[in-house]
Amino acid sequence: MCEKCRENRERIVTGTSMQRATLAQIAETAGVSVSTVSKVLNGRDDVSRDTRAKVDSALRRHRYVRRGASLDPAVRTVDLVMSGLDGSWPASVASGMEAAAYEARVHVSIHVARSARSAPHAAGGTAGQDWVDRVLERGSEGVVLGLVEPASGQLARLRQADVPCVVIDPLSDPPPDVVSVGTTNWAGAYEATSHLLQRGHRRIALVTGPPDHLYARARTAGYHSAMAAAGLGPAPELIRNGTYDRASGAEQVRALLALPEPPTALFICSDHMAIGGYEAVSEAGLRVPEDISVVGFDDLPEARWVSPALTTVRQPLKEMGGSALRTLVRLLNGDELETPRIELATTLVVRDSTAPLR
Amino acid sequence: MCEKCRENRERIVTGTSMQRATLAQIAETAGVSVSTVSKVLNGRDDVSRDTRAKVDSALRRHRYVRRGASLDPAVRTVDLVMSGLDGSWPASVASGMEAAAYEARVHVSIHVARSARSAPHAAGGTAGQDWVDRVLERGSEGVVLGLVEPASGQLARLRQADVPCVVIDPLSDPPPDVVSVGTTNWAGAYEATSHLLQRGHRRIALVTGPPDHLYARARTAGYHSAMAAAGLGPAPELIRNGTYDRASGAEQVRALLALPEPPTALFICSDHMAIGGYEAVSEAGLRVPEDISVVGFDDLPEARWVSPALTTVRQPLKEMGGSALRTLVRLLNGDELETPRIELATTLVVRDSTAPLR
DNA sequence: CTGAAAGCGCTTACAG
DNA sequence: CTGAAAGCGCTTACAG
Structure with missing residues (x-):
């Protein structure tokens, strides 16, 4: 040395x-x-x-x-900032983003967004370090945010440093100048509900996400539109809000099955909640899909691990990651975007958890 | 303007x-x-x-x-090179590595190792670009390899460029100077087999990996040792080699169930193969664990998604990612390692797929 | 291939 | 306050 x-x-x-x-x-x-x-x-x-x-x-x-590692435009580095790396959602998004980055000859650095309070170096003179500090310290040229809601102060700091940012699936309405990539939540929910209606179901319950989430609202609206198109008005007792995790799905489905007139089909707005729903159905001595049909949302790999395999609305997570990266590269190039809000199409994947009404 | x-x-x-x-x-x-x-x-x-x-x-x-005004030379960057980013294995390893990197104030860049042939820029003057080129181009200071087998030429180039490398779970015996992080495959298999023996099973089948894989061999040896300790000699018809995926698990278990004297318990050396095994058991009109016990290996999240929840040998994937990163940092600092081969302990996680012999 | 020399973008001690 | 001048880190055209 x-x-x-x-x-x-x-x-x-x-x-x-x-x-x-x-x-x-x-x-x-x-x-x-x-x-x-x-x-x-x-x-x-x-x-x-x-x-x-x-x-x-x-x-x-x-x-x-x-x-100024960025002076050579051939080798650019961007950051992927996620709320966590465990699980199928981040893995798919990261995989799609990495593939697009490889094509574009861009390097991808990964960070987990931690709250400033939990930063282990807070005492060492870098107090309040959050993911924006890390991105700037790193000298990245752009950021993709996955399941991380940027605070307005954070967006302002990025803008000031001239670091463009693309948000995947924002929970709340982003400011109009923030570029985001999402999916057609409304259309996906409409298609899922229509699928159940076409199989003769009328008493279709909805387990959706927290009502303040942008995409939970869109999915709820899609469900209502499909029901209304079939001449069915709102049945408030059939609509429940979960928190996207397995336990919450089980809990909400237990409540639905305990109704005087229980549903014959469940549209559950996340695969994890739907898998929790399977448990509640099984506890009640019922079978999927013979006694009750279930449709999920996401099409994570786990939808194929469970039995019966879950019919679900596929969100193209890899494509979302890829699309976010390509959009970011366009911003880095100074190109104009047609729209700040990109929505990729969902598709219904029919598997074994839905059956005609008996 | x-x-x-x-x-x-x-x-x-x-x-x-x-x-x-x-x-x-x-x-x-x-x-x-x-x-x-x-x-x-x-x-x-x-x-x-x-x-x-x-x-x-x-x-x-x-x-x-x-x-680049804020570029701080104290900030180091290392690469995580994986065979792919999809699925629970890479997600867990990346998550553990990122957490350790955050603690160590090291940045992590991710790459997928692609064969040189599929490189999209092969025609553009950078023919033969593989992950080593990317790592060197990027200027990373070290590499962690996950499910990627380094060729001796690649190791030589890294060594020449003074870039240290840590391999997670090498498939084949690495050269003695290559640092690797794995798990106690032999002990894990021994414990899994003993668990089934303690519950009264004697006719215990093994579905292991390809015989040329280092850890498949270790697991097979652990199984044999536990059987031998219980006074049971080898029963070649009960030992089968799969390829770690779901379909191969189903296939091997179908063959085992078709034996004149089928096993009463299955030790299947990956969760994915074990889930395939569930299918074969179900096809045969049998139930897990009432009719046949199943133990997996890995403890990926999917082990908890299936029903019944899978008893399995937990590999501490996050810890492996974290340990690899910390080892790499020690190499970067020029510290001496006690051993070039780190083995983290496995633990048996008992869930609902194993029961006493009837 | 290699390096001396010229030159660019930026910073800073200092004269006015 | 302001800017000429010296100097630093880096790049590059070019001589050898």
Whole structure:
């Protein structure tokens, strides 16, 4: 380890900010000229393999960071900020985004948005660090947000730093200048409800999400529209709000099955809640789909793991990730967007959890 | 809009890369010196109100952005290279790694390892680009490989570039100088088999992975050891090799159930194969666990989605991701490792798919 | 291939 | 306050 690096390490330990290594230092370590180091950094091909290897090694030893890593438009880096990485939703979105990024020759960095309070370094002088700090510190050129609601202050800081942002599936109505990618929630719910109506069901219950969520409202509206088109008015006792998780689905379906006149079909606005619904149906001594039909929403892999396989409204999660990345690249290029709000089509995937009314 | 900006816009339209405005241009627009513009940018207070306003206005007109001003060389970036991002396995590993990276103040970039043949830019002068090229191009300081087998040439290139590498769950015996993180496959299989033996089962079938996989061999050995400890010799007809996916699990279990003397318990070396096994059991008109007990391996989230919930050997995937990251950081710091091969403990999670022999 | 030299964008100590 | 001048980090055209 070189003298300078040792100094740097001490600076880190003492909390002082670190000095950037200069090309001159790298050149000295590598035993070459500054010009040669510069050539390696800029990917020129008039450098021999051996020299390049020596310089690469010296750059890494010094932890050299290019100032304005974004100056080369060929290698851009963007951030994917998610509320968490566990589970099928983030995995699918990240997978679609990575594939699109590969095509576009863009690098993807991942972050989990943590609340400022839980930041482990809050005491060390970087108090209040949130995902915006991380993005700016990282020098990313753009951000895709997945299941993370940006606060207006956070959006303002990104805008000020000229870092564009695309939000996937915002929970609440975003400001008009925020670009978002979602799905046709209304149409998906309409199609799911119509599917049940076509199979003769009339008493169709809805388990939807929290009423303040943008897409829960759209799904509820789609259900109502399909019911109304079949001449069926609202039956408030058949409509319940869950919280998208399995336990909440079980709970809401238990309540529905306890009604004097229980439903014959359930449209449940998330696969996880629908799987919870399966439990409640089973507890009541009933079978899916013989006694009661169930339609979910999402088409996560788990819809195929359960038995019977779940009929559900497919959200194209990979395409959402891909679309968000491509939209972000257009923003980075300064291209005009046709619309700040992109909605991808849902499709109904019919499996084994729905049957005609007996 | 200034002349330069107009030029810039034209460059964008024509696909040429954009020129950043310089302080000299700002200075000219504002009618001041470059020094003064620099002072304003750096927040010095020896600038008059009027001059500052003129400069601010010019900066805005030129859309001047300081790029990479906050890049901190203490921030390190490492790559997570996976065979794919879909599914629970990569999601859990990535989640654990991200959490550890956050603690260590390391940024994580994600890549999917694609074969060189499928690279979309292969024709554009970057033929043969594989994940090693991407890692080096990106300037990452280290790599974690998940479900990706590094070829010896790839390892050599990383070594030459001084980029350390940690492999999670290698399929084949890695070279002795490659650091890897795995789980105690032998002990996990031993525990699973013992669990079935303790419940009175004697005719216990094994569905394991391809015989050339390192961890499949370890699991098979653990099964044999537990059987032998109970005084049971090998029964070759009860041992089958699958390919870890659901369909292969169903296929192998169908064959086992068709034996003249079928097993009363199945130890199936992946949750996905075990869920396929459920199908085969159901097709045969049998029930889990009343007629046949099933133990899986992995403890992916899907083990809890199926019914009955699957008894399985838990691999601590998040911890593996976290451990890989922490090990990589130690390598980056030049610390010595106690061992190049880290094995994390598995635990048996008993759920509803195992019952005493009737 | 390699590096000396010229030059660019930016910052800063200092003269006015 | 302001800006000329010196200087730093980096890039590049070019001589060898």
